[in-house]
Amino acid sequence: MKTIDLRSDTVTRPTPAMRAAMLDAAVGDDVYGEDPTVNALQERLAGELGFEDALFVPSGTQSNLLAVMSHCERGDEYLVGMAAHTYKFEGGGAAVLGSIQPQPIVQAEDGSLPLDRVAAAIKPVDPHFARTRLLALENTWHGHVLALDYLAAAHAFAREHGLGIHLDGARIFNAAIATGVSARAIAQHFDTVSVCLSKGLGAPVGSVLVGSAPLIAKARRWRKVLGGGWRQAGMLAAAGLYALDHHVARLADDHRRAAHLAGCLREIAGLNLLGQYTNMVFVEVPPERLQALDSYLHTQGIRISVGYMPTLRLVTHLDVDDADIERVVQAFRGFFARG
Ligand SMILES: *Cc1c(COP(=O)(O)O)cnc(C)c1O
Numbered sequence: 001m002k003t004i005d006l007r008s009d010t011v012t013r014p015t016p017a018m019r020a021a022m023l024d025a026a027v028g029d030d031v032y033g034e035d036p037t038v039n040a041l042q043e044r045l046a047g048e049l050g051f052e053d054a055l056f057v058p059s060g061t062q063s064n065l066l067a068v069m070s071h072c073e074r075g076d077e078y079l080v081g082m083a084a085h086t087y088k089f090e091g092g093g094a095a096v097l098g099s100i101q102p103q104p105i106v107q108a109e110d111g112s113l114p115l116d117r118v119a120a121a122i123k124p125v126d127p128h129f130a131r132t133r134l135l136a137l138e139n140t141w142h143g144h145v146l147a148l149d150y151l152a153a154a155h156a157f158a159r160e161h162g163l164g165i166h167l168d169g170a171r172i173f174n175a176a177i178a179t180g181v182s183a184r185a186i187a188q189h190f191d192t193v194s195v196c197l198s199k200g201l202g203a204p205v206g207s208v209l210v211g212s213a214p215l216i217a218k219a220r221r222w223r224k225v226l227g228g229g230w231r232q233a234g235m236l237a238a239a240g241l242y243a244l245d246h247h248v249a250r251l252a253d254d255h256r257r258a259a260h261l262a263g264c265l266r267e268i269a270g271l272n273l274l275g276q277y278t279n280m281v282f283v284e285v286p287p288e289r290l291q292a293l294d295s296y297l298h299t300q301g302i303r304i305s306v307g308y309m310p311t312l313r314l315v316t317h318l319d320v321d322d323a324d325i326e327r328v329v330q331a332f333r334g335f336f337a338r339g
Contacts, residue, residue, distance in 0.1 A: 004324045007305040009171075009254075009279060009317035012202040018242045025238035029231050030056075031224070037234030041241050045195060045208045048244075049187040053216035055209045055223060056237055060085070060170045062228055063194035063207040064136075065093045070211070070218040071134040071164040071192070074099035078134035079118055079163075081107040086136050086168050097226070101130045111141025112150050115157050122161055132161075138168040139186060142313075143258075143277030145175045148185065155189035165189070170196040170207070174278045177251040191215065200251050200279060201243035202318040205236050247318060254279040254316040257325050261314065264329040270336035274311055281314040293335055300331040 005011045014022070028034035042054035057063045064086045068078055078094065080087040082104040086094075094100040103121050105113045113135070123129035135158050139146040158165040167190040169175075169183075176183040187193045192211035197203035209219055223229060255278050262276035265283060272284040285293055294306045304312060316325075 001301040002324070003301050003303060004320060004328060005303040006314040006316070006320070006328065007303055009200045009315050010198060012198075012200075012318040014202065014204050014239055015318075017246070018202070018239050021238045021242040022235045025234045027232035027234035030233045031229045031231060035232060035234040035237065037241065038237040041237040041244075042208065044241065044244065046210050048184060049193060049195075049210050050184045051187070051193070051210040052213040053211065055216050055219050056233065056240070057207050057209060057223055057228055058205060058230070060168070060194055060196045060198075060207040061090045061093065062223070062226065063196075063209040064090060064166075064168050065097065065226070066219040066222050067166045067192045067194055067209055067211070067215075068094045068100055068134065068136070069098040069222045070215045071166060072098065072100045073133075075101075075130060076133040077101040077103050077123070077130035078136050078166075079103050079105055079113070079121055079132065080136040081105055081111065081113055081138060081141070083107055083111075084136065084138045084141065084168065085170065086138065086166075103130075103132070107141070110146065111138060111144045112146055113137065113154070115153060118157065119161070122163075132163065134164045134166060136166045136168065137190075138170075140171045140175045140178075140278050142282075143171075143174075143280030145178050145278065148179070148181065148189075151186065151189040164191045166191065167193040169193045171199055171278070173248050174200055174251050174255070177248065178255055178278045192219075197240040197243055200254060200317055201240075201247045203236070203239040203243045206240050208240070250318070251279070254318075254320075257316045257320060257322065258314075261316070261325050261328060265332060268332055268336050271332070279316045281316075283312040283314065285312055296335045297331055300327070300334075302328055302331055 025037045030038045046054040122132045195208050197206040258279050262281045266273040274282040
């Protein structure tokens with residue numbers, strides 16, 4: 001029985017065609033800037049998103065950290081959502097490694113940072129305070145797509161207050177596909193954007209940070225300092241290029257499957273469907289039944305993450321097809337029918 005893993009879109013495995021592309025990749029030493037496939041990936045994403053330069057890095061966590069460390073110096077601060085990945089799920093890296101203080105902002109329901117709250121958090125120029133330098137947003141956030149007019153307003157706000165603006169765009173292509181705009185139309189409102197290749201795009205490893213040439217030069221230096229300078233990384237970059245060619249448009253399938261799953265779960269008594277946003281479905285299950293549900297789904301070859309989020313998050317991705325969704329629906333029905 002095939003295991004259906006709904007814990008995250010990070011669990012995808014490279015397809016045979018992606019593996020073939022990796023095997024065939026031309027490589028060189030990327031610390032010397034000589035890996036042709038890494039260079040091609042960087043040039044491609046910089047061009048596609050409308051930036052001067054780009055940097056291929058091992059993870060989204062490192063990409064966001066490099067962005068924060070490139071915008072900010074020691075003693076500076078960045079404004080970031082209280083539940084944003086860049087604040088909550090990255091080990092406090094900006095503070096630990098950059099001596100950069102986060103200023104968390106309570107987010108709106110959709111993940112946006114209300115600009116009046118952001119304005120109130122900007123520190124005066126005074127030796128008492130950290131220097132506020134950067135606004136960091138996330139799109140999609142828990143699957144939610146931030147509205148383009150909000151992004152435009154945040155961009156204008158950042159300019160007005162002399163702040164840099166960074167996007168954790170781990171799932172920027174989900175946002176683009178869901179709204180029918182180009183990723184560039186989203187990215188144009190930012191100075192730097194971090195894109196994950198290893199989420200819904202299905203590459204085994206890697207993120208890309210795009211930005212101006214000076215910011216990416218700083219990020220490249222910090223990547224080396226962090227031990228992230230890599231050598232024949234072209235085999236990994238080839239997977240990223242393959243993903244950009246073949247796995248972007250198909251994100252619509254993930255969104256369609258998530259919507260279908262949500263529609264079926266909504267009909268089941270005993271659980272509470274909270275919502276579906278792009279490739280994520282959020283479900284509330286009575287806390288006392290959560291472990292039993294998890295165990296039951298295990299016997300049906302279905303994996304979910306329990307206990308990490310306050311609610312259950314089910315994520316669709318490259319390795320989940322229509323038949324898998326039917327199996328998941330049947331399993332949920334089976335469990336809740338037992339009362
Ligand atoms: C996964 C993720 C990251 C970090 O990516 P890793 O490669 O796991 O370090 C950053 N931001 C968001 C929104 C993510 O979902």
